[in-house]
Amino acid sequence: TAFTVPEQKTVSSRNVLKVIFSGTYSAGTLLLWLTYFMGLVIVYLLTSWLPTLMRDSGASMEQSAFIGALFQFGGVLSAVGVGWAMDRYNPHKVIGFAYALAGVFAYLVGQSLGNVAVLATLVLLAGMCINGAQSAMPSLAARFY
Numbered sequence: 426t427a428f429t430v431p432e433q434k435t436v437s438s439r440n441v442l443k444v445i446f447s448g449t450y451s452a453g454t455l456l457l458w459l460t461y462f463m464g465l466v467i468v469y470l471l472t473s474w475l476p477t478l479m480r481d482s483g484a485s486m487e488q489s490a491f492i493g494a495l496f497q498f499g500g501v502l503s504a505v506g507v508g509w510a511m512d513r514y515n516p517h518k519v520i521g522f523a524y525a526l527a528g529v530f531a532y533l534v535g536q537s538l539g540n541v542a543v544l545a546t547l548v549l550l551a552g553m554c555i556n557g558a559q560s561a562m563p564s565l566a567a568r569f570y
Contacts, residue, residue, distance in 0.1 A: 450570070457566050464524070464559040471496065471531060471551065482538045492541075495549040500556020507557040508564070516565055520558050527554035 445454045475496065479489040503523075510519045530551035537544045 445570070453569050457562070457569065460520075460524075461559075461562055464555065464562065467527065467531065467555055468559065471534070471555070475548065478534065478538065479541075479544065482541055482544050484541045484544070488541055488545075492545045492548050495545055496552035497556065499549045499552025499554075500560060503553035503557030504560040507561045511561055511564065516561070516568065520561055520565060523554045523558035523561070527551055527558060530554055 444450065472493070475493050476489060479492055484492065507519060507523060530547055534544065534547045534551055537547050
């Protein structure tokens with residue numbers, strides 16, 4: 426009995442960009458890069474504007490610091506949950522659903538001025554969706570390539 430493994434084509438480091446932008450991978454590569462970029466833009470914008478939103482909602486300095494930490498803590502809470510959901514369901518749909526919810530919660534964060542408790546809850550939920558989806562992107566990219 427002989428066991429064989431089919432020979433795989435090796436790709437030189439000079440051809441990597443050529444391969445990922447070839448016909449097979451081009452659309453997926455552009456969509457992955459766009460998703461990564463837009464996810465990071467959302468994280469940057471929310472973390473940049475949260476202090477202003479919190480000040481306008483009447484939060485104290487201590488409350489503002491706590492609410493800002495909730496955004497990042499939400500990502501820690503949801504990373505395992507998003508990974509679990511990706512194992513059980515279609516990973517593309519799980520990440521898409523998380524980003525869609527992130528958009529809803531980010532919109533609601535902007536509408537929640539005046540109520541610090543509601544703002545804190547929405548920031549936590551937005552952080553869970555945005556950071557959870559963003560942390561799942563590398564496994565989606567690895568699966569794609």
